[in-house]
Amino acid sequence: EVHLLESGGGLVQPGGSLRLSCAASGFPFSSHAMSWVRQAPGKGLEWVSGVTGGGGDSFYTDSVKGRFTISRDNSKYTLFLQMNSLRADDTALYYCAKDLGAFAFDLWGQGTMVTVSS
Amino acid sequence: EIVLTQSPATLSLSPGERATLSCRASQSVSTYLAWYQQKPGQAPRLLIYDASSRATGIPARFSGSGSGTAFTLTISSLEPEDFAVYYCQQRSNWPRRYSFGQGTKLEIK
Numbered sequence: 001e002v003h004l005l006e007s008g009g010g011l012v013q014p015g016g017s018l019r020l021s022c023a024a025s026g027f028p029f030s031s032h033a034m035s036w037v038r039q040a041p042g043k044g045l046e047w048v049s050g051v052t053g054g055g056g057d058s059f060y061t062d063s064v065k066g067r068f069t070i071s072r073d074n075s076k077y078t079l080f081l082q083m084n085s086l087r088a089d090d091t092a093l094y095y096c097a098k099d100l101g102a103f104a105f106d107l108w109g110q111g112t113m114v115t116v117s118s
Numbered sequence: 119e120i121v122l123t124q125s126p127a128t129l130s131l132s133p134g135e136r137a138t139l140s141c142r143a144s145q146s147v148s149t150y151l152a153w154y155q156q157k158p159g160q161a162p163r164l165l166i167y168d169a170s171s172r173a174t175g176i177p178a179r180f181s182g183s184g185s186g187t188a189f190t191l192t193i194s195s196l197e198p199e200d201f202a203v204y205y206c207q208q209r210s211n212w213p214r215r216y217s218f219g220q221g222t223k224l225e226i227k
Contacts, residue, residue: 103151103168103216
């Protein structure tokens with residue numbers, strides 16, 4: 001069964017760090033670009049970061065550039081998001097999403113909640 | 119940065135009616151546009167990609183059209199389970215970025 005399962009969210013103080021993980025199964029992980037998409041409480045969807053299938057290229061929305069780092073371990077079918085210098089406006093449910101290869105995301109996890117608050 | 123604007127913000131219709139949702143891009147995205155459905159407490163679900171291709175398992179009552187800067191998602195006859203929030207999404211190539219519209223809430227009238 002194709003599946004994505006995020007973990008690593010939690011409550012962190014402003015300026016702190018978290019590392020999110022996304023475990024994939026049921027599809028050839030290294031053949032697909034992957035992304036992180038977040039959704040603040042009661043708000044819409046915001047793309048955060050993406051990485052190519054081989055991991056050689058990564059992309060970020062401007063608001064997280066220099067603070068977040070996306071990576072992947074294809075041998076372990078796992079996607080990561082290292083989040084540093086967290087701010088209150090980073091508070092959101094973070095989804096990992098599989099790129100269909102047609103500029104769209106055809107598989108989503110259930111999300112992991114990140115709350116940045118003192 | 120390409121901005122997607124969805125209209126209307128809220129659409130109130132009854133089951134059996136036809137729904138037409140709009141998404142406009144601030145510059146051409148060719149046909150690189152997708153539509154998603156999101157219900158409360160659930161992850162988004164891909165409905166349409168490449169502007170008009172239905173994703174696997176999506177009922178035929180969902181259809182997409184458009185190219186360039188103007189796109190439409192049509193639900194031909196609303197079922198009770200179709201009431202949800204719908205988002206459009208695009209990907210630009212240089213720099214490589216994705217963006218979503220702000221969403222249209224389809225509610226029962």
